[in-house]
Amino acid sequence: MSNQNQRVFDIMLNRRSMRQFLDKPISDEVLEKILKAGFQAPFAAQLCSIIYTRDSEKITELQKIGAYPTTQVLMLFLIDLRRIEKIMTKRGHSYDADDAFTLWLGVQDASLVAENVILAAEALGLGSVFLGAIPHFAEPLAELFNIPDRVFPMVGLCLGYPDPAEHTEIRPRYPLEFSAYKDVYHDHSDEDILSCMKAMDEGYLAQNYYIKRSAKIPLRKGKDTIDYDTYSWCEHISRKLCQGGWAKHPLLATLEKQGFTFKIKPKK
Template identity: 30%
Template sequence: MSTATSPETSAAAQRALETRYGTPWSAPLPAWNETLDSLLAHRSVRNYADKPLPAGTLETLIAAAQSASTSSNLQTWSVVAIENPERKARLATLAANQSQIREAPLFLVWLADLNRLEAAAGRTGASAEGLHYLETLLVGVIDAALAAQNAVVALESLGMSAVYIGAIRNQPEQVAAELGLPPRVLPVFGLCVGYADESHPAQIKPRLPQPVVLHREQYDAPSQEDGIAQYDEVIGEFQTAQGQSAAGWTSRSLARWRSRESLHGRDRLRDALNALGFELR
């Protein structure tokens, strides 16, 4: 893979970084390559073309996912691939009626899977007490997230697009029933996969300035205020360009947590986890 930093490459890198943050970029540029181009060009795509995926796509994405890091090689995740239109429609209904689930040719539901290890313990007569603690579920959730992001990087490198669906947790028991999940398997999030509908192009959304999220040596809370104020302006301009109200980041983000109702059913996640067999000691 090329890491050349020709004038053309440097200019492209500068544009990519400035698009990602919505502000001028002044830090030195390291060697640049196609992987960085692809990562910085990521965007959530919610409109998909009526175009099938090439044969072998799913298997290739899962190979990429399984190449991600996993805690102690436990591999405490699984994924259910859904292509059946009727099942996608039912899952869309459970996930806040998001039309992109119906439109995408492939919908993946990523799972924190502790059942596999519990079954192995049962076969061998080993104790599996540690599976019932919050730490182990957290390992499964992290494993699933790492695997899914590897798959996203892979599919974007192949010219495809994706969007994560957190609303799969709105009604986790019903999702589990639809997918036939055994006990101690949690649907963590969904992922739509397909080719973007170029008639509805998605734009790169600016992120928080690095000084807000990057702390050197120790966490520096006071330094964040100016960066967040700047970001409210940047994201407000982006929202206006997208035909949305310029609510900024602070106001729109806080609205997501303003009440129990704004969690859209996820306020009862602890009860759902218990129903799915997680004791969470």
């Protein structure tokens, strides 16, 4: 493999989320390069836009929804149906489809742009971490960033030059054979699931991941009998998904407030 190609793999395989950044500005030139690489991602219908800000007041405001205080640039990846609808109008077409599918295309487009952005940022010596709670806060974000109807913030991203004081390690993943299947879907046996769990739990425990961050999610119901010597990724993600605060911010209602409509109900 050429050195150049090896570098692409190194960037992808060594990337890890960074949450602490140096007080070093990101120049316009660097930002533009990253954004250009981002939008060169494959697209279904160019349904992604980005808002980026260096405004410290806005970044401070976003700390309420997870932004890290040392973030130099904060990006919002938007699913943007508004722009394409203006183009369609110019072409004499009106949009009367159900939004579920265009939303889906928007998620696909925005995800690919977002991944290109983080890899381009890595290549230029920057680090980043996504902010996943963003969609639940679409309403206040719309206010803060003038986001109109038919545009929806899918995910956020904190960017900056990584602080070398932050000790990060490459986080484990499921073993490949349990994620990539040849020819047909592989429905996991109990034994497979235990292997997946072992790989993830032992990997995170070996890095003391949760104890270092005091990141245990408190158990809402019942007595918590798990301590940090066994609390690991499988327990963490289960608690996050099954007792997360999502119910407080139902996503469909938030999408509807932002002007998205879901008219076609599945046939019974």
